[in-house]
Amino acid sequence: MTGLGDRILGLCLLVLAVAYGWVAQQWPEPFGGTEGVGPETFPTMLAVVLVVGSLYLMIKPDADTQWPVGKTALELVVSIIVLVVYALLLEPLGFVISTTLAVGTLSWRMGAPAKSAFAIGLLSAVVVFGLFNYGLSLSLPTGLLGGF
């Protein structure tokens, strides 16, 4: 079926819109009552707009785009994991180590030779760390290199 992507998106948006609109109806009336506009008025309008939009998407979808498959999809997942792990390790490992690893891995996966990728990672990490901590006196986490 053509336009599958848009149809699925439309369905997801429809669910989102209905849930969003339904939640808005559950809020208690604010103290003192409302004059014209309550907290739920605007969200309800938005929910209606999004319902119409999502229905339109499902009825008249655009042609499908090419989605990444196989190895490319894997590379994408790896990149996202690298980003999440970077955020996870930023504080415990410290800025320099985690940045070297994250920038290095990303560059390497994007096609750079591993050695130069990690070298660039280390270099950029040290430069940015120096710039922030000593130049701008904004502290980035030092982590394992705490004494440094």
Next chain:
Amino acid sequence: METLGFLMDGFAVALTPYNLMFALFGAFVGTLIGCLPGLGPANGVAILIPLAFTLGLPPETAMILLTSVYAGAMYGGRISSILLNIPGDEPAMMTCLDGYPMAKKGRAADALAISAIASFAGSLIGTLGLIMLAPVLARFALTFGPAEYFALFLLAFATLGGITGKNPMKTVIAAALGIMISTVGIDISTGTQRYTGGVLELYEGIDFILAIVGLFAISELLFFVEARMGKGRSKVNMGKLTLTFKEIVSTIPTQLRGGVLGFIAGVLPGAGASLGSFISYTLEKSVLGKKGRFGEGDIRGVVAPEAGNNGAASGALVPMLTLGVPGSGTTAVLLAMLISLNITPGPLMFTQNADIVWGVIAALLIGNVLLLILNIPMIGVFVRLLSVPPMYLLPIVTMVAFVGIYSISHSTFDLYFMILFGVGGYVLRKLEIPLVPIILGLLLGPEMEKNLGHALILSDGDWTTLWSSPLSIGLWLVAGLGLVLPTLVGPILRRRMRNAIKEGPVSD
């Protein structure tokens, strides 16, 4: 001349050594951002916002920095158009048509020089237009009531897809999503918790800066990973500068026409810089007719679109500064900076924050001179940086985005949120849902709700107040047109633009 007096005050703000330094820095970084593939102007400005914050810059300095970056990015876009035949940003697309053939003939240096001059002329015309038009429009905008503002915001969303936009319904969906995200948090007028799920970090709402950086920077990284364009592309040789004074003089009429047309396209809702450069290129082609050799490296074919897109860039600041309604992605990001500096954009800014508005305008003028000076002798530096392959560049840019977001709140919670926005942005971009309306929704959502509330309170809950004044009816009509026209005129215009681009490579 009241305006002139304000402008002089603006110069006094912009010419302090501190601000001048940031203008220079911004112009340099902006050119870099514009010319590097994979780092569009909106993206680049977005990444710099957290940095401007953490540096604790005063508001006028922060705005001067970002406006210089914006102006610089428009200059930089042409460099990769001419040397690589890849536009650095969308409006620079038309510059490829004659710029690249010129470069192939060994006149790359000339093309870069003349386009720098054309950018300067276009920007200058645009900024002069801004100086004349903005105060008038701001005074007019003072007559707007909440109902008019509500209609105006709708108009902004409706025309955002632009007249060349593909599917207006997707713009509507994107805008709705953006506004929905902006409703998360505690409702300002009643104190009701909305969509927070009891998560403490969500009480104050979702910070639009991290949403913007995530949507642009992270999704861009993912796109590059997917396209496997890490290696970059080969470029042509620079050649020697052989531009003669006579040649520069001969393009002056082209520069004037391009700049004025670009400015008009920039001010009008729904047109924008891409259309500005397209119109000025086609006009130039039809004015000169057979006398020109367009598509084969005609020097005026480089001048026209560059003057056009830089004129449009300044023109696009008019609605942003006077009405608080940006017409493009990059001006939306500039608006984000204003809002986070606690400055209410709109007509009142001209009276309450006159130093900032006029400081920014003066900085734009100074920035242009700086850019012209930077761009002619230092072009070699930018060209060398152009050969930094994206596989090193994009991870570093992503890292800078991480650092910026982290340094605002020192919480990793924000980083996860940013990644989430990045992945969402990637999926939406794949499905051709535009990201700019989402960002505009995030920014304007709270204002829209506030104005709706005020309008309804003033009218005792009578909804017809939203379309009861002639002005608001007009705004509703234009908004309607903005949604309908692209489906009628859009395909024709898009075909023309495509044809114009196809002609280029075929003829060489």
